[in-house]
Amino acid sequence: MTLRFYDSATAEVRDFIPLIEGEASLYYCGATVQGEPHIGHLRSALAFDQLTRWLRYRGLNVTVVRNVTDIDDKILSKSAEAGEQWWALAYRFEQAFEEAYDALGIARPTYEPRATGHIPEMHALIQELIDRGHAYPASDGSGDVYFDVRSWDRYGSLTHQRLDDMQAAADVEPEFNGRKRDPRDFALWKGHKAGEPATAAWSSPWGAGRPGWHLECSAMVGKYLGDAFDIHGGGLDLRFPHHENEMAQSQAAGRSFANFWLHNGMVTYRGEKMSKSVGNTVSPAQLLEQAPALVVRYYLGQANYRSVLDYRPESLPEAAAAVDRIRSFLTNAARALGPAAAAAAAGSGAAPSAFEAAMDDDLNVPAALAVLHDTVRRGNTALASGPADAAGAAGADGADGADGAGGTDGESVLREAYRQVGAMTTALGINPMDPQWQDAGGDPAALRALQTLVETQLQARQVARSAGDWAASDSIRDALALAGIGISDSADGASWSFRKN
Numbered sequence: 001m002t003l004r005f006y007d008s009a010t011a012e013v014r015d016f017i018p019l020i021e022g023e024a025s026l027y028y029c030g031a032t033v034q035g036e037p038h039i040g041h042l043r044s045a046l047a048f049d050q051l052t053r054w055l056r057y058r059g060l061n062v063t064v065v066r067n068v069t070d071i072d073d074k075i076l077s078k079s080a081e082a083g084e085q086w087w088a089l090a091y092r093f094e095q096a097f098e099e100a101y102d103a104l105g106i107a108r109p110t111y112e113p114r115a116t117g118h119i120p121e122m123h124a125l126i127q128e129l130i131d132r133g134h135a136y137p138a139s140d141g142s143g144d145v146y147f148d149v150r151s152w153d154r155y156g157s158l159t160h161q162r163l164d165d166m167q168a169a170a171d172v173e174p175e176f177n178g179r180k181r182d183p184r185d186f187a188l189w190k191g192h193k194a195g196e197p198a199t200a201a202w203s204s205p206w207g208a209g210r211p212g213w214h215l216e217c218s219a220m221v222g223k224y225l226g227d228a229f230d231i232h233g234g235g236l237d238l239r240f241p242h243h244e245n246e247m248a249q250s251q252a253a254g255r256s257f258a259n260f261w262l263h264n265g266m267v268t269y270r271g272e273k274m275s276k277s278v279g280n281t282v283s284p285a286q287l288l289e290q291a292p293a294l295v296v297r298y299y300l301g302q303a304n305y306r307s308v309l310d311y312r313p314e315s316l317p318e319a320a321a322a323v324d325r326i327r328s329f330l331t332n333a334a335r336a337l338g339p340a341a342a343a344a345a346a347g348s349g350a351a352p353s354a355f356e357a358a359m360d361d362d363l364n365v366p367a368a369l370a371v372l373h374d375t376v377r378r379g380n381t382a383l384a385s386g387p388a389d390a391a392g393a394a395g396a397d398g399a400d401g402a403d404g405a406g407g408t409d410g411e412s413v414l415r416e417a418y419r420q421v422g423a424m425t426t427a428l429g430i431n432p433m434d435p436q437w438q439d440a441g442g443d444p445a446a447l448r449a450l451q452t453l454v455e456t457q458l459q460a461r462q463v464a465r466s467a468g469d470w471a472a473s474d475s476i477r478d479a480l481a482l483a484g485i486g487i488s489d490s491a492d493g494a495s496w497s498f499r500k501n
Helices: 039-057 073-082 086-103 119-131 174-179 213-225 236-252 284-290 293-301 315-337 339-345 353-360 365-385 387-397 410-428 444-466 470-482
Strands: 004-007 012-015 023-028 061-066 135-137 145-147 186-191 209-211 228-235 257-264 267-269 309-311 485-490 493-498
Touching (some): 039 086, 039 267, 039 293, 073 086, 086 284, 119 186, 119 213, 119 236, 186 213, 209 213, 213 228, 213 236, 236 257, 284 293, 293 315, 315 493, 339 410, 353 410, 444 485, 470 485
Parallel strands (some): 023 061, 023 228, 267 309
Antiparallel strands (some): 145 186, 186 209
Protein backbone atom coordinates (compact mmCIF):
# COMPACT_ATOMS: atom_id res chain seq x y z
CA MET A 1 0.00 0.00 0.00
CA THR A 2 1.35 3.40 -1.06
CA LEU A 3 -1.05 6.28 -0.62
CA ARG A 4 -0.18 9.32 -2.70
CA PHE A 5 -1.81 12.76 -2.58
CA TYR A 6 -1.27 16.03 -4.43
CA ASP A 7 0.20 18.51 -1.98
CA SER A 8 -0.68 22.10 -2.91
CA ALA A 9 2.29 23.45 -0.95
CA THR A 10 4.88 21.50 -2.97
CA ALA A 11 2.73 21.33 -6.15
CA GLU A 12 3.45 17.61 -6.55
CA VAL A 13 1.99 14.22 -5.78
CA ARG A 14 3.81 12.81 -2.75
CA ASP A 15 3.76 9.56 -0.82
CA PHE A 16 1.58 9.90 2.24
CA ILE A 17 3.35 8.70 5.37
CA PRO A 18 1.39 9.50 8.55
CA LEU A 19 3.23 11.43 11.22
CA ILE A 20 2.13 8.75 13.70
CA GLU A 21 2.11 5.17 12.45
CA GLY A 22 -1.40 3.81 12.16
CA GLU A 23 -2.98 7.23 12.70
CA ALA A 24 -4.11 10.04 10.41
CA SER A 25 -5.15 13.56 11.38
CA LEU A 26 -7.28 15.71 9.10
CA TYR A 27 -8.55 19.26 9.48
CA TYR A 28 -10.74 20.76 6.81
CA CYS A 29 -12.50 24.09 6.71
CA GLY A 30 -16.19 23.91 7.42
CA ALA A 31 -18.87 26.50 6.97
CA THR A 32 -19.03 30.17 7.72
CA VAL A 33 -22.67 29.98 8.74
CA GLN A 34 -23.92 33.22 7.21
CA GLY A 35 -26.49 31.64 4.89
CA GLU A 36 -27.88 28.44 3.41
CA PRO A 37 -25.40 25.86 2.08
CA HIS A 38 -24.91 25.49 -1.65
CA ILE A 39 -23.58 22.80 -3.95
CA GLY A 40 -19.98 23.97 -3.54
CA HIS A 41 -20.12 23.42 0.21
CA LEU A 42 -21.45 19.92 -0.32
CA ARG A 43 -18.82 19.05 -2.88
CA SER A 44 -16.00 20.08 -0.54
CA ALA A 45 -17.37 18.18 2.47
CA LEU A 46 -17.99 15.11 0.33
CA ALA A 47 -14.43 15.17 -1.04
CA PHE A 48 -13.01 15.00 2.47
CA ASP A 49 -15.58 12.41 3.49
CA GLN A 50 -14.27 10.23 0.64
CA LEU A 51 -10.72 10.86 1.86
CA THR A 52 -11.64 9.93 5.42
CA ARG A 53 -13.40 6.74 4.31
CA TRP A 54 -10.40 5.71 2.23
CA LEU A 55 -7.89 6.36 4.99
CA ARG A 56 -10.02 4.19 7.27
CA TYR A 57 -10.35 1.52 4.59
CA ARG A 58 -6.56 1.44 4.55
CA GLY A 59 -6.57 0.67 8.25
CA LEU A 60 -5.73 4.08 9.70
CA ASN A 61 -7.36 5.48 12.81
CA VAL A 62 -8.50 8.88 11.54
CA THR A 63 -9.22 11.97 13.61
CA VAL A 64 -11.24 14.53 11.67
CA VAL A 65 -11.79 18.15 12.69
CA ARG A 66 -14.18 20.40 10.76
CA ASN A 67 -14.68 23.89 12.14
CA VAL A 68 -17.71 26.15 12.22
CA THR A 69 -17.06 29.88 11.78
CA ASP A 70 -19.97 31.32 13.74
CA ILE A 71 -18.78 34.94 14.03
CA ASP A 72 -17.57 37.22 11.24
CA ASP A 73 -18.42 40.43 9.37
CA LYS A 74 -21.03 38.84 7.09
CA ILE A 75 -22.84 37.12 9.93
CA LEU A 76 -23.12 40.44 11.75
CA SER A 77 -24.25 42.26 8.63
CA LYS A 78 -26.87 39.70 7.61
CA SER A 79 -28.25 39.33 11.11
CA ALA A 80 -28.65 43.10 11.35
CA GLU A 81 -30.49 43.14 8.01
CA ALA A 82 -32.78 40.34 9.19
CA GLY A 83 -33.37 41.88 12.62
CA GLU A 84 -32.11 38.69 14.22
CA GLN A 85 -29.51 38.04 16.88
CA TRP A 86 -26.23 37.14 15.19
CA TRP A 87 -25.84 33.96 17.22
CA ALA A 88 -29.38 32.86 16.37
CA LEU A 89 -28.79 33.34 12.67
CA ALA A 90 -25.47 31.50 12.87
CA TYR A 91 -26.99 28.55 14.71
CA ARG A 92 -29.94 28.34 12.31
CA PHE A 93 -27.66 28.08 9.30
CA GLU A 94 -25.29 25.74 11.11
CA GLN A 95 -28.19 23.32 11.47
CA ALA A 96 -29.00 23.70 7.75
CA PHE A 97 -25.45 22.63 6.92
CA GLU A 98 -25.63 19.65 9.27
CA GLU A 99 -28.91 18.51 7.73
CA ALA A 100 -27.43 18.70 4.23
CA TYR A 101 -24.30 16.81 5.28
CA ASP A 102 -26.37 14.12 6.98
CA ALA A 103 -28.66 13.72 3.99
CA LEU A 104 -25.69 12.91 1.75
CA GLY A 105 -24.09 10.48 4.17
CA ILE A 106 -21.19 12.79 5.02
CA ALA A 107 -19.98 11.40 8.32
CA ARG A 108 -19.84 13.66 11.34
CA PRO A 109 -16.26 14.67 12.19
CA THR A 110 -14.52 13.55 15.33
CA TYR A 111 -14.68 17.15 16.56
CA GLU A 112 -16.64 20.10 15.14
CA PRO A 113 -15.54 23.15 17.13
CA ARG A 114 -17.11 26.59 16.85
CA ALA A 115 -14.90 29.66 16.65
CA THR A 116 -16.70 31.40 19.52
CA GLY A 117 -15.82 28.53 21.84
CA HIS A 118 -12.06 29.03 21.47
CA ILE A 119 -11.37 32.66 22.33
CA PRO A 120 -8.76 31.85 25.03
CA GLU A 121 -6.75 29.72 22.58
CA MET A 122 -6.83 32.59 20.10
CA HIS A 123 -5.60 35.08 22.69
CA ALA A 124 -2.69 32.78 23.55
CA LEU A 125 -1.70 32.43 19.89
CA ILE A 126 -1.86 36.20 19.29
CA GLN A 127 0.33 36.88 22.30
CA GLU A 128 2.83 34.30 21.13
CA LEU A 129 3.05 35.99 17.74
CA ILE A 130 3.50 39.40 19.34
CA ASP A 131 6.25 38.02 21.58
CA ARG A 132 8.04 36.54 18.58
CA GLY A 133 7.88 39.82 16.65
CA HIS A 134 5.37 38.66 14.05
CA ALA A 135 2.30 40.63 15.18
CA TYR A 136 1.52 44.07 16.56
CA PRO A 137 -1.44 45.96 18.06
CA ALA A 138 -2.68 48.95 16.08
CA SER A 139 -1.19 52.18 17.45
CA ASP A 140 -4.49 54.09 17.41
CA GLY A 141 -6.07 52.19 20.27
CA SER A 142 -8.70 50.61 18.04
CA GLY A 143 -8.06 47.17 19.53
CA ASP A 144 -6.98 45.68 16.20
CA VAL A 145 -4.00 43.32 16.13
CA TYR A 146 -2.27 42.49 12.84
CA PHE A 147 0.10 39.85 11.55
CA ASP A 148 3.24 41.44 10.13
CA VAL A 149 3.68 39.67 6.80
CA ARG A 150 7.12 41.15 6.14
CA SER A 151 8.38 39.64 9.38
CA TRP A 152 7.88 36.16 7.98
CA ASP A 153 10.10 35.45 4.98
CA ARG A 154 8.13 32.35 3.98
CA TYR A 155 4.88 34.27 3.52
CA GLY A 156 3.44 33.29 0.13
CA SER A 157 5.02 29.85 0.03
CA LEU A 158 1.72 27.95 0.00
CA THR A 159 0.41 29.76 -3.07
CA HIS A 160 3.86 30.37 -4.59
CA GLN A 161 3.49 34.16 -4.72
CA ARG A 162 5.87 37.05 -4.14
CA LEU A 163 4.74 39.31 -1.34
CA ASP A 164 4.89 42.47 -3.45
CA ASP A 165 2.58 40.87 -6.03
CA MET A 166 -0.16 40.12 -3.51
CA GLN A 167 -3.32 42.13 -3.02
CA ALA A 168 -3.95 44.13 0.13
CA ALA A 169 -5.81 42.41 2.94
CA ALA A 170 -9.39 43.65 3.28
CA ASP A 171 -9.47 43.73 7.06
CA VAL A 172 -10.39 47.34 7.78
CA GLU A 173 -12.21 50.16 6.09
CA PRO A 174 -10.01 52.06 3.59
CA GLU A 175 -9.88 55.16 5.80
CA PHE A 176 -8.22 53.12 8.55
CA ASN A 177 -5.52 51.46 6.47
CA GLY A 178 -3.00 53.64 8.30
CA ARG A 179 -3.33 51.24 11.20
CA LYS A 180 -1.22 48.72 9.29
CA ARG A 181 2.49 48.66 8.64
CA ASP A 182 1.82 47.00 5.29
CA PRO A 183 -1.48 46.84 3.35
CA ARG A 184 -1.10 43.06 3.21
CA ASP A 185 -0.97 42.65 6.98
CA PHE A 186 -4.08 40.79 8.09
CA ALA A 187 -6.15 41.02 11.24
CA LEU A 188 -5.66 38.55 14.06
CA TRP A 189 -8.03 40.44 16.37
CA LYS A 190 -10.67 42.98 15.32
CA GLY A 191 -11.48 45.76 17.74
CA HIS A 192 -15.15 46.32 18.55
CA LYS A 193 -16.72 48.99 16.32
CA ALA A 194 -19.56 51.36 17.02
CA GLY A 195 -22.88 49.89 15.95
CA GLU A 196 -21.83 46.28 16.40
CA PRO A 197 -23.70 44.21 19.00
CA ALA A 198 -22.12 44.15 22.44
CA THR A 199 -22.61 40.38 22.42
CA ALA A 200 -20.22 40.14 19.45
CA ALA A 201 -17.23 41.37 21.47
CA TRP A 202 -14.96 39.58 23.91
CA SER A 203 -12.51 41.24 26.27
CA SER A 204 -8.83 40.85 25.43
CA PRO A 205 -5.45 42.35 26.40
CA TRP A 206 -5.77 44.64 23.35
CA GLY A 207 -9.36 45.74 23.89
CA ALA A 208 -12.82 44.34 23.33
CA GLY A 209 -13.29 42.71 19.95
CA ARG A 210 -13.55 39.43 18.08
CA PRO A 211 -11.19 37.09 16.25
CA GLY A 212 -9.97 37.46 12.70
CA TRP A 213 -11.13 34.75 10.32
CA HIS A 214 -7.72 33.18 9.69
CA LEU A 215 -6.78 33.05 13.36
CA GLU A 216 -9.71 30.81 14.26
CA CYS A 217 -8.53 27.77 12.34
CA SER A 218 -4.96 27.92 13.62
CA ALA A 219 -6.17 28.06 17.22
CA MET A 220 -8.60 25.19 16.81
CA VAL A 221 -6.14 22.99 14.93
CA GLY A 222 -3.65 23.46 17.73
CA LYS A 223 -6.14 22.45 20.39
CA TYR A 224 -7.43 19.30 18.71
CA LEU A 225 -4.54 18.08 16.54
CA GLY A 226 -1.45 19.65 18.07
CA ASP A 227 1.43 21.58 16.53
CA ALA A 228 1.85 19.13 13.62
CA PHE A 229 -0.80 17.10 11.82
CA ASP A 230 -1.15 15.18 8.57
CA ILE A 231 -3.61 16.91 6.24
CA HIS A 232 -5.26 20.31 5.96
CA GLY A 233 -8.09 20.48 3.43
CA GLY A 234 -10.57 22.90 1.95
CA GLY A 235 -11.89 24.39 -1.24
CA LEU A 236 -9.50 25.78 -3.83
CA ASP A 237 -10.94 29.24 -3.23
CA LEU A 238 -9.54 29.16 0.32
CA ARG A 239 -5.90 28.78 -0.68
CA PHE A 240 -5.45 32.55 -0.66
CA PRO A 241 -5.69 34.38 1.54
CA HIS A 242 -7.19 32.05 4.16
CA HIS A 243 -4.88 29.06 4.05
CA GLU A 244 -1.82 31.14 3.21
CA ASN A 245 -2.47 33.20 6.33
CA GLU A 246 -3.23 30.17 8.46
CA MET A 247 0.07 28.58 7.52
CA ALA A 248 2.07 31.76 8.02
CA GLN A 249 0.72 32.60 11.47
CA SER A 250 0.99 29.01 12.68
CA GLN A 251 4.53 28.45 11.46
CA ALA A 252 5.60 31.88 12.68
CA ALA A 253 4.40 30.76 16.13
CA GLY A 254 6.76 27.79 15.92
CA ARG A 255 4.27 25.15 14.84
CA SER A 256 5.00 22.73 11.99
CA PHE A 257 1.32 22.76 11.06
CA ALA A 258 0.09 20.68 8.08
CA ASN A 259 2.23 18.05 6.37
CA PHE A 260 -0.09 17.99 3.34
CA TRP A 261 -2.45 20.58 1.86
CA LEU A 262 -5.34 19.17 -0.19
CA HIS A 263 -7.73 21.42 -2.09
CA ASN A 264 -10.89 20.39 -3.89
CA GLY A 265 -11.96 22.00 -7.15
CA MET A 266 -14.89 24.33 -7.66
CA VAL A 267 -18.38 23.65 -9.03
CA THR A 268 -19.53 25.53 -12.12
CA TYR A 269 -22.95 25.87 -13.74
CA ARG A 270 -22.86 25.09 -17.46
CA GLY A 271 -19.22 26.09 -17.51
CA GLU A 272 -19.72 29.39 -15.68
CA LYS A 273 -18.68 30.32 -12.16
CA MET A 274 -21.54 30.07 -9.71
CA SER A 275 -22.60 33.35 -8.16
CA LYS A 276 -25.56 34.45 -6.07
CA SER A 277 -25.60 37.76 -7.94
CA VAL A 278 -25.97 35.91 -11.25
CA GLY A 279 -28.54 33.55 -9.77
CA ASN A 280 -26.94 30.31 -10.90
CA THR A 281 -26.24 28.73 -7.51
CA VAL A 282 -27.83 25.41 -6.60
CA SER A 283 -28.91 24.53 -3.06
CA PRO A 284 -29.08 21.10 -1.41
CA ALA A 285 -32.87 21.39 -1.34
CA GLN A 286 -32.95 21.95 -5.11
CA LEU A 287 -30.70 18.96 -5.70
CA LEU A 288 -32.77 16.71 -3.45
CA GLU A 289 -35.96 17.81 -5.17
CA GLN A 290 -34.54 16.49 -8.42
CA ALA A 291 -33.04 13.21 -7.24
CA PRO A 292 -32.68 10.92 -4.21
CA ALA A 293 -29.84 11.68 -1.83
CA LEU A 294 -27.76 8.71 -2.99
CA VAL A 295 -27.88 9.97 -6.57
CA VAL A 296 -26.81 13.44 -5.45
CA ARG A 297 -23.91 11.93 -3.50
CA TYR A 298 -22.86 9.84 -6.50
CA TYR A 299 -22.96 12.87 -8.77
CA LEU A 300 -21.00 15.16 -6.45
CA GLY A 301 -18.36 12.51 -5.79
CA GLN A 302 -17.83 11.05 -9.26
CA ALA A 303 -15.13 13.46 -10.45
CA ASN A 304 -11.57 13.69 -9.18
CA TYR A 305 -11.66 15.91 -6.12
CA ARG A 306 -9.16 18.38 -7.63
CA SER A 307 -11.05 18.87 -10.89
CA VAL A 308 -13.83 21.32 -11.67
CA LEU A 309 -17.27 19.73 -11.41
CA ASP A 310 -19.65 21.23 -13.94
CA TYR A 311 -23.32 21.09 -13.00
CA ARG A 312 -25.90 20.78 -15.78
CA PRO A 313 -29.59 19.90 -15.50
CA GLU A 314 -28.90 16.54 -17.17
CA SER A 315 -26.19 15.66 -14.64
CA LEU A 316 -28.48 14.08 -12.06
CA PRO A 317 -30.42 11.80 -14.45
CA GLU A 318 -27.08 10.45 -15.71
CA ALA A 319 -25.99 9.79 -12.13
CA ALA A 320 -29.37 8.18 -11.39
CA ALA A 321 -28.91 5.74 -14.27
CA ALA A 322 -25.49 4.76 -12.92
CA VAL A 323 -26.84 4.23 -9.40
CA ASP A 324 -29.77 2.21 -10.75
CA ARG A 325 -27.39 -0.12 -12.63
CA ILE A 326 -25.54 -0.79 -9.40
CA ARG A 327 -28.73 -1.25 -7.39
CA SER A 328 -30.30 -3.52 -9.99
CA PHE A 329 -27.25 -5.76 -10.09
CA LEU A 330 -27.00 -6.05 -6.32
CA THR A 331 -30.72 -6.77 -6.02
CA ASN A 332 -30.74 -9.39 -8.79
CA ALA A 333 -27.51 -10.99 -7.62
CA ALA A 334 -28.74 -11.28 -4.04
CA ARG A 335 -31.92 -12.95 -5.28
CA ALA A 336 -30.00 -15.35 -7.54
CA LEU A 337 -27.47 -16.28 -4.86
CA GLY A 338 -30.05 -16.75 -2.16
CA PRO A 339 -30.12 -15.20 1.31
CA ALA A 340 -27.38 -17.34 2.86
CA ALA A 341 -24.85 -16.96 0.06
CA ALA A 342 -25.58 -13.26 -0.40
CA ALA A 343 -25.20 -12.61 3.32
CA ALA A 344 -21.90 -14.51 3.39
CA ALA A 345 -20.51 -12.51 0.45
CA ALA A 346 -21.76 -9.09 1.54
CA GLY A 347 -19.15 -6.97 3.24
CA SER A 348 -16.48 -9.65 3.15
CA GLY A 349 -12.97 -9.19 1.78
CA ALA A 350 -11.30 -6.33 0.00
CA ALA A 351 -12.10 -4.37 -3.13
CA PRO A 352 -10.31 -5.33 -6.36
CA SER A 353 -6.66 -4.32 -6.51
CA ALA A 354 -7.35 -2.08 -9.53
CA PHE A 355 -9.91 -0.16 -7.47
CA GLU A 356 -7.50 0.13 -4.56
CA ALA A 357 -4.70 1.33 -6.83
CA ALA A 358 -6.95 4.03 -8.27
CA MET A 359 -7.99 5.29 -4.85
CA ASP A 360 -4.43 5.16 -3.53
CA ASP A 361 -3.41 7.38 -6.45
CA ASP A 362 -4.65 10.74 -5.14
CA LEU A 363 -8.22 9.48 -4.76
CA ASN A 364 -8.73 8.80 -8.46
CA VAL A 365 -12.46 8.20 -8.10
CA PRO A 366 -13.22 8.21 -11.87
CA ALA A 367 -10.82 5.30 -12.39
CA ALA A 368 -12.23 3.57 -9.30
CA LEU A 369 -15.78 3.95 -10.63
CA ALA A 370 -14.66 2.46 -13.94
CA VAL A 371 -13.56 -0.67 -12.05
CA LEU A 372 -16.88 -0.68 -10.20
CA HIS A 373 -18.98 -0.53 -13.35
CA ASP A 374 -16.80 -3.10 -15.12
CA THR A 375 -17.51 -5.43 -12.21
CA VAL A 376 -21.24 -4.71 -12.45
CA ARG A 377 -21.13 -5.60 -16.15
CA ARG A 378 -19.26 -8.82 -15.39
CA GLY A 379 -21.81 -9.68 -12.73
CA ASN A 380 -24.70 -9.00 -15.11
CA THR A 381 -23.05 -11.31 -17.64
CA ALA A 382 -22.95 -14.01 -14.99
CA LEU A 383 -26.64 -13.44 -14.29
CA ALA A 384 -27.65 -13.53 -17.93
CA SER A 385 -25.34 -16.17 -19.38
CA GLY A 386 -25.75 -19.11 -17.06
CA PRO A 387 -23.11 -20.85 -14.96
CA ALA A 388 -20.67 -22.18 -17.57
CA ASP A 389 -20.75 -19.22 -19.93
CA ALA A 390 -20.47 -16.74 -17.08
CA ALA A 391 -17.27 -18.30 -15.79
CA GLY A 392 -15.72 -18.20 -19.24
CA ALA A 393 -16.77 -14.57 -19.76
CA ALA A 394 -15.26 -13.55 -16.46
CA GLY A 395 -11.98 -15.27 -17.23
CA ALA A 396 -11.75 -13.61 -20.64
CA ASP A 397 -12.40 -10.22 -19.09
CA GLY A 398 -9.16 -10.46 -17.13
CA ALA A 399 -10.47 -8.23 -14.36
CA ASP A 400 -8.83 -8.51 -10.99
CA GLY A 401 -10.33 -11.08 -8.68
CA ALA A 402 -13.03 -12.32 -11.08
CA ASP A 403 -13.28 -15.54 -9.11
CA GLY A 404 -11.78 -15.04 -5.68
CA ALA A 405 -12.65 -18.60 -4.66
CA GLY A 406 -10.79 -20.06 -7.63
CA GLY A 407 -13.93 -21.85 -8.87
CA THR A 408 -15.00 -22.28 -12.47
CA ASP A 409 -18.79 -22.12 -12.21
CA GLY A 410 -20.96 -19.12 -12.90
CA GLU A 411 -22.23 -18.96 -9.34
CA SER A 412 -18.75 -18.33 -7.97
CA VAL A 413 -18.24 -15.57 -10.57
CA LEU A 414 -21.52 -13.97 -9.57
CA ARG A 415 -20.75 -14.31 -5.87
CA GLU A 416 -17.35 -12.63 -6.28
CA ALA A 417 -18.78 -9.79 -8.39
CA TYR A 418 -21.50 -9.27 -5.80
CA ARG A 419 -18.92 -9.16 -3.01
CA GLN A 420 -16.62 -6.78 -4.87
CA VAL A 421 -19.38 -4.37 -5.84
CA GLY A 422 -20.47 -4.28 -2.22
CA ALA A 423 -16.93 -3.62 -1.04
CA MET A 424 -16.31 -0.83 -3.56
CA THR A 425 -19.61 0.96 -3.04
CA THR A 426 -19.22 0.75 0.74
CA ALA A 427 -15.73 2.27 0.51
CA LEU A 428 -17.19 5.19 -1.47
CA GLY A 429 -20.28 5.53 0.70
CA ILE A 430 -22.65 4.74 -2.19
CA ASN A 431 -23.84 1.21 -1.46
CA PRO A 432 -27.54 1.26 -2.45
CA MET A 433 -28.23 -1.55 0.02
CA ASP A 434 -27.06 0.55 2.96
CA PRO A 435 -30.10 1.28 5.19
CA GLN A 436 -29.36 5.02 4.93
CA TRP A 437 -30.36 5.04 1.27
CA GLN A 438 -33.47 2.94 1.63
CA ASP A 439 -36.22 5.23 0.41
CA ALA A 440 -34.94 8.27 2.36
CA GLY A 441 -35.91 6.81 5.70
CA GLY A 442 -38.89 4.76 4.50
CA ASP A 443 -39.49 1.09 5.23
CA PRO A 444 -36.52 -0.94 3.89
CA ALA A 445 -38.64 -4.08 3.62
CA ALA A 446 -41.20 -2.24 1.52
CA LEU A 447 -38.50 -0.92 -0.78
CA ARG A 448 -37.00 -4.39 -1.21
CA ALA A 449 -40.44 -5.71 -2.12
CA LEU A 450 -40.88 -2.89 -4.64
CA GLN A 451 -37.47 -3.62 -6.14
CA THR A 452 -38.37 -7.29 -6.58
CA LEU A 453 -41.65 -6.45 -8.29
CA VAL A 454 -40.09 -3.88 -10.62
CA GLU A 455 -37.18 -6.16 -11.53
CA THR A 456 -39.64 -8.94 -12.34
CA GLN A 457 -41.44 -6.60 -14.72
CA LEU A 458 -38.16 -5.55 -16.31
CA GLN A 459 -37.26 -9.20 -16.90
CA ALA A 460 -40.65 -9.79 -18.53
CA ARG A 461 -40.08 -6.71 -20.66
CA GLN A 462 -36.68 -8.01 -21.76
CA VAL A 463 -38.23 -11.35 -22.75
CA ALA A 464 -40.83 -9.47 -24.81
CA ARG A 465 -38.18 -7.32 -26.50
CA SER A 466 -36.04 -10.35 -27.31
CA ALA A 467 -39.09 -11.96 -28.95
CA GLY A 468 -39.86 -8.78 -30.87
CA ASP A 469 -43.13 -8.30 -29.01
CA TRP A 470 -42.87 -4.53 -28.86
CA ALA A 471 -46.50 -4.07 -27.88
CA ALA A 472 -45.99 -6.11 -24.70
CA SER A 473 -42.71 -4.31 -24.01
CA ASP A 474 -44.37 -0.91 -24.35
CA SER A 475 -47.31 -2.01 -22.20
CA ILE A 476 -44.96 -2.94 -19.33
CA ARG A 477 -43.09 0.34 -19.69
CA ASP A 478 -46.29 2.37 -19.68
CA ALA A 479 -47.68 0.53 -16.66
CA LEU A 480 -44.50 1.24 -14.71
CA ALA A 481 -44.62 4.88 -15.80
CA LEU A 482 -48.14 5.21 -14.41
CA ALA A 483 -46.79 3.90 -11.11
CA GLY A 484 -44.11 6.59 -11.09
CA ILE A 485 -41.28 4.33 -12.29
CA GLY A 486 -39.03 5.47 -15.12
CA ILE A 487 -36.98 3.04 -17.23
CA SER A 488 -33.58 3.76 -18.79
CA ASP A 489 -32.18 1.41 -21.44
CA SER A 490 -28.44 1.08 -22.03
CA ALA A 491 -25.88 -1.42 -23.29
CA ASP A 492 -25.78 -2.81 -19.76
CA GLY A 493 -29.52 -3.46 -19.71
CA ALA A 494 -32.51 -1.66 -18.27
CA SER A 495 -32.48 0.24 -15.00
CA TRP A 496 -35.24 2.03 -13.15
CA SER A 497 -35.75 5.00 -10.88
CA PHE A 498 -38.56 6.99 -9.32
CA ARG A 499 -39.82 9.61 -11.73
CA LYS A 500 -40.04 13.25 -10.64
CA ASN A 501 -43.27 15.08 -11.43
